[in-house]
Amino acid sequence: MGLFGIFSSSADEGDKRAQEVRAGAVAPLRAERQKCWEARDGYFACLDANGIVDALKDEKKAAKACKSEAADFERDCAAQWVTYFKKWRVQDIQKKARLKELEAQGANKMDISTDFTERK
Template identity: 40%
Template structure:
């Protein structure tokens, strides 16, 4: 059962009972699974893999299965939350830049000059 280093078998346990941290290969496999899953979400216009879990599983069944097999549950949750947070951050930055540009345009029409 636990012959894969990222699977849920006992091979992930250290001699003291704690979990063994993923090695470079396991992390790379996880990131590849994440990237494939997120590409599928993008193709299907799904942003939030947690909120829209049923739709994501229906449209990206293979990718979500590979992602969840390659990454720990906490990493899967973290990456899904991070995707939404980064999207919201980028939208906020875009909005602020647009507001700043609009304000600068308004000030220039009123005769204000930047130095």
């Protein structure tokens, strides 16, 4: 290790770990998952504010409206998670709309939660 290696090793290790998490080479730690969820929630809030449901289908509109939030989301989450969460969002919105339709038709409501974003 040279003289300059002393000053850059911890920053380089952090960048390397972030790249490994992003690529799916290592599992994210609890703090890294929390950071990902926060970035996801910020991105989804931006999509909501701009009336965008499907960020994959409306990719250009989402990129334009939520550029910084998307950058944070993609930086802080594993690539596979980003795609998964974008698909999950569409399914969750469709599920909630269908449940609302069923309730309007008189279906009995059951108290069951399948929403993983509700942390206790």
